[in-house]
Amino acid sequence: MTDQAMLSRAWQIQSLLIGYPDESLYERAGLLRQGAAGLPATLSDPLIRFLDHLTATPPGTLAADYVATFDHRKRCCLYLTYYAHGDTRNRGMALLELKQAYAAAGLQLTDEELPDHLAVVLEYAAIDPSAGVDLLLAHRAGLELLRLALHDATSPWSQVLDSISATLPPLIGDQRTAVARLAAQGPPVEQVGLTPYALPHPEGAPR
Structure with a gap:
């Protein structure tokens, strides 16, 4: 397996596992475990541990934990442009640029999906690893x-x-500084509308 093929497989599995844990995720758990087992240990071991937790946890319990973690904790936000831009005009432009990049790569989003959701970013990275790694690195501080x-x-x-x-x-020097700044100050706080992207996400809706 080439390095790009390995990364593509890893990002596809991670994309599914960081998404909302619906019934289809449970149905795919065995296949995802097989896919993860073929990756290097630094990538596969954490995924296997999460899959162990998933298969041992009732779907309703895991879904409630997902909502409590990602919908109710600002520090656990899955929308990556939020870390860099907060709720500002710059974030609206960043969302538009992401959607245009995805369309160029053949990734079409539904109306329920924001393009900066980590699951979507990882799906894009799996399709186009060269562009995907650049996108993930651009949001390295928020990811950390x-x-x-x-x-x-x-x-x-x-x-x-x-x-x-x-x-x-x-992480290198500048990225560590960016992480420390985000941890201390949080993202920008200018409050503006993000039309055409609505931030609130219905509880239990697809991620």
Whole structure:
């Protein structure tokens, strides 16, 4: 397996595991486990641990935990442009640029999906690994802050973020500074409308 094929497989599995845990995810658990087993240990071991948790947890319990973790904790936000731009005009432009990039790669989103949701970003990365890794690196600070927040919350999804982090180069000086700034100050706070993208997400709706 080439490096790009390995990354593509990892990002596709991670995309599914960081999405809302609906019935189809449980149905795919065995196949996802097989796919993860073929990856290097730094990528596969955290995914296997999360899959162990998934298969041992009733769907309703895991779904409620997902909503409590990602919909009710700002530090565990799955919408990556929020970390860089907050609820500002710049975020609206970033969302539009992402959607245009996805369309060029043949990835069409539904009306319920925002293009900066981590599951969507990973799906795009799996389709176009060269562009995908650049996109993930552009949001490296937010990803790291999310990973640390999930570990602080002892969330099972921290394992998925550990696997995502293992697909990327280690944090360097400027990225560490960006993580520290985000942790201390949070994202920008200018409040504006983000038409045509609505931020609230219906509980239990597809992610």
